[in-house]
Amino acid sequence: MNWTQLYNPLGNLWLSALLAALPVVVLLGLLAFFHVKAHWAAIAGLASSLLVAIVVFGMPTKIALAAAANGAAYGLFPIGWIVL
Numbered sequence: 001m002n003w004t005q006l007y008n009p010l011g012n013l014w015l016s017a018l019l020a021a022l023p024v025v026v027l028l029g030l031l032a033f034f035h036v037k038a039h040w041a042a043i044a045g046l047a048s049s050l051l052v053a054i055v056v057f058g059m060p061t062k063i064a065l066a067a068a069a070n071g072a073a074y075g076l077f078p079i080g081w082i083v084l
Contacts, residue, residue: 009058010056023046023049027044027045030044
């Protein structure tokens with residue numbers, strides 16, 4: 001399935017950039033200001049990134065979930081490589 005990303009889905013570059021930065025703000029805000037445990041902050045960041053990708057940028061759900069799985073595998077591979 002092909003999907004072409006829209007870099008300016010809201011018609012305003014600044015608003016699109018702010019919404020694209022929302023998952024990072026959620027993750028760091030929960031860690032720094034609300035002192036949430038890292039794994040819960042990461043899950044909240046993942047949820048907000050999926051929400052922004054699907055709702056704002058119009059990414060198909062199947063591709064968004066595949067991208068999340070790819071990111072998880074890409075992050076876990078070096079850890080597994082060191083452990084084994």
